[in-house]
Amino acid sequence: MRYSISRVARMAGISSRTLRHYHDIGLLLPAHVSANGYRWYGRGELLRLQRIMLLRELGLPLSDIAAALDGDTDELTALRKHREQLAAERDRITRVLDTVDRTIAGLSGERLLHDEEFFTGLAEAKDRLRQDLRVRYGTAAESHIADAEHATRHWTRADYENAAEQGKRLYTRMSRARRRGAPPDAPEALDLAAEHYQSVRALWPADAAAYHALADLITDNPEQRAIVAAVDPDLPPWLAEAVRAYAVQRLGLRMN
Structure with missing residues (x-):
């Protein structure tokens, strides 16, 4: 199932602007971007967003979160x-x-x-x-x-x-x-x-x-x-x- 950016924002309790920012910096890419520019997210993206929010809650900067999630380093490090x-x-x-x-x-x-x-x-x-x-x-x-x-x-x-x-x-x-x-x-x-x-x-x-x-x-x-x-x-x-x-x-x- 695919969810729109506004639906994901409501589900996660964050703003659509935050999701767009995560997309712009390559931290959370949508599963699909339609021809009209709408962003759509699947289950995999929701799971990644959950990890981002958990690490953000601990105070990690976005650059460190990206490195941890993309394998440049591990979350424990x-x-x-x-x-x-x-x-x-x-x-x-x-x-x-x-x-x-x-x-x-x-x-x-x-x-x-x-x-x-x-x-x-x-x-x-x-x-x-x-x-x-x-x-x-x-x-x-x-x-x-x-x-x-x-x-x-x-x-x-x-x-x-x-x-x-x-x-x-x-x-x-x-x-x-x-x-x-x-x-x-x-x-x-x-x-x-x-x-x-x-x-x-x-x-x-x-x-x-x-x-x-x-x-x-x-x-x-x-x-x-x-x-x-x-x-x-x-x-x-x-x-x-x-x-x-x-x-x-x-x-x-x-x-x-």
Whole structure:
């Protein structure tokens, strides 16, 4: 039996637009598309949709779901990878909560809170990022680390909060572009990457090669990925590709 896209949408409790998006990105192809453009789905497609929705419910990004369902990786590997990301995000939130709890205790008079404690969670995250950079890029990363620390040495809580809010707004705009189907190397995406590059340059003078390398951190460093994924779980790989495209197309990086 074949079902129309509207019937499948009602059965699954999702929108027809979502099903069309899954078709466009190759995640769920209809069994048949009629001459008038109507999409029709069979039992096999319904079973695949069920697996997509189950994995989506667990928070997996669509790219990982596609890889798992199409055999590039297995569902267990995808779930384990996602668990690592969730655990990293849990640990990050726990550290931030600890900082918030200390701040509340200090402001309520329950305990004396030293000024530097306001930044404990942020400082620990910065230390982990520093270690990751050293492992990836060796001593060449040292100067970039020093530049970033110098640029933020006088930052206050308001400065950190403002930077975080600006970043969140930019990631939100990127997410909208991604959801509209803009490729990471499209002019719209490159314009957004230009804003991202300028925000990076405000902290350290990244050249084309350094900015290109930053893409790996966005997808592979759990805390950096979590920051972007908090806005859109599917945004990190899109942003990483936009960063690479920007470094090549607009900063003139030549790839060997």
